Amino acid sequence: MVLQVKQLTKKYHKKTILKNISFTINEGEIIGLVAPNGTGKSTLMRAILALEEIESGSITVKDIANSHTDFFKYISFLPSDNYLYMHLTGYDHLSFVANIYDLEKREIEEVIDLIGIRSYVHQSVKSYSYGMRQHLFTALSILTKPLIILMDEPFNGLDPTSTIELKQLIRTLHARGISMLISTHNLDILEDLTETIWFMKDGELFINDHVLNIDAPYEIELSYQDNIEQLLKNCPLPFRMNDNRLLTDVAHSVEKYLEWLIKNEVQIHSVNRSKQNLEDVYRHFYEV
Ligand SMILES: Nc1ncnc2c1ncn2[C@@H]1O[C@H](COP(=O)(O)OP(=O)(O)OP(=O)(O)O)[C@@H](O)[C@H]1O
Numbered sequence: 001m002v003l004q005v006k007q008l009t010k011k012y013h014k015k016t017i018l019k020n021i022s023f024t025i026n027e028g029e030i031i032g033l034v035a036p037n038g039t040g041k042s043t044l045m046r047a048i049l050a051l052e053e054i055e056s057g058s059i060t061v062k063d064i065a066n067s068h069t070d071f072f073k074y075i076s077f078l079p080s081d082n083y084l085y086m087h088l089t090g091y092d093h094l095s096f097v098a099n100i101y102d103l104e105k106r107e108i109e110e111v112i113d114l115i116g117i118r119s120y121v122h123q124s125v126k127s128y129s130y131g132m133r134q135h136l137f138t139a140l141s142i143l144t145k146p147l148i149i150l151m152d153e154p155f156n157g158l159d160p161t162s163t164i165e166l167k168q169l170i171r172t173l174h175a176r177g178i179s180m181l182i183s184t185h186n187l188d189i190l191e192d193l194t195e196t197i198w199f200m201k202d203g204e205l206f207i208n209d210h211v212l213n214i215d216a217p218y219e220i221e222l223s224y225q226d227n228i229e230q231l232l233k234n235c236p237l238p239f240r241m242n243d244n245r246l247l248t249d250v251a252h253s254v255e256k257y258l259e260w261l262i263k264n265e266v267q268i269h270s271v272n273r274s275k276q277n278l279e280d281v282y283r284h285f286y287e288v
Pocket residue numbers: 012013017035036037038039040041042043044
């Protein structure tokens with residue numbers, strides 16, 4: 001186990017943002033954190049990093065509490081807003097962190113090549129584009145060789161090239177055994193990176209391992225019939241239509257649909273289990 005959070009509660013004024021949240025993250029796990037705006041994803045990350053006062057709870061990495069400076073050797077943060085010194089170069093930033101953690105110059109060079117920032121690392125940050133700043137921040141977040149990285153909306157504002165590169169980097173870090181907690185609103189990207197998606201709602205965390213295996217509806221393809229609309233009007237079971245395909249509701253068994261369709265002489269062409277993607281799961285969970 002790398003990160004352990006126990007019974008974490010955080011309030012802003014009287015509003016409880018995090019309600020008694022507990023979870024663990026193991027070596028090499030990528031967890032996707034998904035929730036609508038304003039739910040508490042950033043607050044959770046900031047609380048883990050002791051950037052927020054909390055009402056109660058314990059947060060440890062490798063059994064070291066976040067009140068201890070050693071905690072920060074093992075955990076890194078890629079925040080959604082990058083705080084960089086405009087008049088310094090990228091290299092200055094890397095040297096600064098390397099000095100604090102007593103790292104060798106060689107380790108800085110390795111990170112520069114891994115992230116691919118060599119061509120501009122000696123320019124001052126004020127000349128960097130948003131994506132270049134994000135790359136520098138990523139380099140800073142992996143310089144200390146953390147066991148886990150918290151990434152708060154890391155894909156925001158990145159062009160397709162930078163997005164592909166960051167996805168590739170996440171896979172590289174994963175292959176090196178680094179754990180990651182990634183919050184994003186981009187469900188397609190997340191689905192590409194991991195099957196372990198956690199949702200947040202009303203201050204609670206819903207941990208659904210392999211969430212994509214949640215029950216998927218069936219697609220019943222109907223053969224063309226003149227009176228089909230009329231026939232389906234009387235169907236007592238809930239359904240959606242997509243062209244000539246009837247999508248079942250997961251709360252009812254497919255047998256019930258087939259039974260009714262056959263009894264009412266609706267001709268069936270084929271029956272398939274549709275693939276449930278993350279957007280479907282999200283819509284179902286948040287009732288969108
Ligand atoms: N410093 C603060 N003082 C008071 N309330 C705050 C403060 N920071 C955040 N909040 C409130 O806490 C709630 C959670 O905010 P948070 O930024 O953690 O959400 P989020 O899920 O990260 O949202 P987004 O997806 O928009 O980034 C929101 O209702 C927000 O208004």
